[in-house]
Amino acid sequence: MAIKIISNRCPQNHRCPLLHVCPVDAISQNGVGLPVIDETKCTECGKCVRYCAMGAMHLK
Numbered sequence: 001m002a003i004k005i006i007s008n009r010c011p012q013n014h015r016c017p018l019l020h021v022c023p024v025d026a027i028s029q030n031g032v033g034l035p036v037i038d039e040t041k042c043t044e045c046g047k048c049v050r051y052c053a054m055g056a057m058h059l060k
């Protein structure tokens with residue numbers, strides 16, 4: 001999995017806007033908790049990395 005979420009950069013206090021950014025619906029979130037990426041869906045396109053205002057998504 002090339003995408004990593006850097007948990008200490010994510011404020012975990014709001015619905016993650018990236019849920020609507022991912023073209024393959026690979027990002028989910030329980031409430032306002034840390035988002036989770038489904039590695040069986042993720043195509044490693046890097047779109048979430050570009051859109052995350054907190055810089056919490058990292059593409060290796």
Ligand code: SF4
Nearest residue numbers: 022042043045046048
């Ligand atoms: S890299 Fe692309 S496919 Fe994977 S979670 Fe981010 S936006 Fe979705």
